Amino acid sequence: MGKILVNDQFISREEGSIDIEDRGYQFGDGVYEVIRVYGGKMFTGKEHLTRLFESSKKILLELPFTQEELTAKLQELMEMNKLHTGTIYLQVTRGAAPRQHQFPGQSKPVLTAYTKEVGRPEEGMNKGMTATVADDVRWLRCDIKSLNLLGNLLAKQEAMANGSFEAILHRDGTVTEGSSSNVFIIKDNQLHTHPATNLILNGITRRVILQLCNEIGLTYKEEAFSVEELYAADEVFMASTTAEIMPLVQVRDVPVGDGKPGEWTKKLQVAFKGAIQQQCGELVGAEE
Numbered sequence: 001m002g003k004i005l006v007n008d009q010f011i012s013r014e015e016g017s018i019d020i021e022d023r024g025y026q027f028g029d030g031v032y033e034v035i036r037v038y039g040g041k042m043f044t045g046k047e048h049l050t051r052l053f054e055s056s057k058k059i060l061l062e063l064p065f066t067q068e069e070l071t072a073k074l075q076e077l078m079e080m081n082k083l084h085t086g087t088i089y090l091q092v093t094r095g096a097a098p099r100q101h102q103f104p105g106q107s108k109p110v111l112t113a114y115t116k117e118v119g120r121p122e123e124g125m126n127k128g129m130t131a132t133v134a135d136d137v138r139w140l141r142c143d144i145k146s147l148n149l150l151g152n153l154l155a156k157q158e159a160m161a162n163g164s165f166e167a168i169l170h171r172d173g174t175v176t177e178g179s180s181s182n183v184f185i186i187k188d189n190q191l192h193t194h195p196a197t198n199l200i201l202n203g204i205t206r207r208v209i210l211q212l213c214n215e216i217g218l219t220y221k222e223e224a225f226s227v228e229e230l231y232a233a234d235e236v237f238m239a240s241t242t243a244e245i246m247p248l249v250q251v252r253d254v255p256v257g258d259g260k261p262g263e264w265t266k267k268l269q270v271a272f273k274g275a276i277q278q279q280c281g282e283l284v285g286a287e288e
């Protein structure tokens with residue numbers, strides 16, 4: 001299992017404990033990140049940690065360490081656990097205090113982090129996955145990567161119960177994002193994705209993809225699109241740290257295009273792999 005990080009201590013999982021009045025545990029009062037590691041190196045680590053600090057600020061949670069200090073700790077954790085290809089999960093809660101809704105006058109934020117060895121989702125990326133469509137019932141601050149994920153969980157659970165991999169969420173017929181990913185469509189050689197407003201999480205993978213569009217000559221529009229446009233798209237894919245660029249070949253009962261991963265999606269996947277290699281080196285043994 002390796003070591004876990006609790007505040008500034010590296011300990012075994014069995015040694016770790018969380019107070020029953022930890023605000024993360026009781027209220028979901030905290031923020032988190034999932035960072036990809038390829039070949040022992042963090043991919044877009046800086047962007048993820050910057051977002052963690054931004055999310056913290058948005059919930060008025062002051063972190064008791066700097067981004068540089070946190071980076072060094074996570075680096076140490078990765079090395080200690082000999083993580084090759086996988087993920088680092090980290091979260092910070094407002095800490096333990098007698099249960100009351102308003103913020104406690106005094107509490108010490110609790111940082112926890114652990115690593116997991118997990119390969120790239122090659123099979124899904126090659127053959128494509130399916131998605132359902134669900135009502136986006138979440139709150140109006142989806143730009144914050146907060147621990148409160150019940151709306152996301154209910155949507156994902158519904159998708160899984162229907163034999164689908166992801167739930168594409170919509171508000172009154174306007175597609176926002178996936179339950180744990182951003183959603184993109186391609187229509188007439190143009191990519192569309194919801195703008196980075198309060199209604200979506202501005203994914204780090206999303207940001208990389210928009211840069212890669214310029215590289216491969218695909219024009220894009222950060223404009224909301226409707227569920228009808230989703231069904232009529234030439235290509236659909238979702239993107240996240242763990243799923244990378246995942247083609248969606250069927251939405252509800254409707255095949256996307258010819259029911260196979262689209263050409264632009266495949267080009268983006270190749271460019272994305274190039275971006276990984278550029279930052280993290282060769283991807284030897286990184287596949288599932």
Ligand code: DCS
Nearest residue numbers: 034179180181182201203204205240241
């Ligand atoms: N939107 C939501 C709601 C997400 O939960 C995620 C990632 C994304 C978009 C994509 O963001 P990244 O590209 O920065 O990953 N969710 C993380 C999670 O909870 N597990 O893996 C990734």
